[in-house]
Amino acid sequence: MAKARLDVAALVPEIRLIQDAELRRMVAQVWQRLWDESAFERLEDVPVSPDTPYPNVRHIQAYVKTAVAVARIYEEVHGTAYNYDHLIAGALLADISKLVEHAPSGDGYVKTDIGRLLPHASYAGHVALELGVPLEVAHIIMTHSPNAGTAPVTPEAQLFAWLDQADIVGFGYDIWHRKVVHYQ
Ligand SMILES: [Fe+2]
Secondary structure (H helix, E strand, O other): OOOOOOOHHHHOHHHHHOOOHHHHHHHHHHHHHHHHHOOOOOHHHOEEEOOEEEEHHHHHHHHHHHHHHHHHHHHHHHOOOOOHHHHHHHHHHHOOOHHHHEEEEOOEEEEOHHHHHOOOOHHHHHHHHHOOOOHHHHHHHHHOOOOOOOOOOOHHHHHHHHHHHHHHHHOOOOOOOOOOOOOO
């Protein structure tokens, strides 16, 4: 049986803030394409990572809201200009590669070949470009990971890369590891 269509607007209502109707449609189309290719049967079961078994969809819901809220604050206080269409579209697509980077296995999860062989987020970045999403949005998607080979350079990509990491703390995981060095 084919999986039910995803209602992206019900999951992440901020998609409605994207002014460009064509971009909104493309974002929903990328979600649907990766969901159709995913081995998971329930979106809620896709984890942030095999070692971080927290629902990826909640991570996305939180960081899209955070990105919009923080961009508005920085715009108001610092006068920084953001392209909200690009920021929201990029945030919505940044972590949906996880739908195909991970697969359910027994009681847990494993990395798929896509997860093992390609840099994180590159799969969704390629699908997004193929479906016509602007390069600036693909930049947000493909540079957001600390392991990405290219650093974020636009205000939207730089802000989002921080907020993605901040949300890891938001749902209770510790991302800090410090090595104490004693000089004598
Ligand atoms: Fe990510």
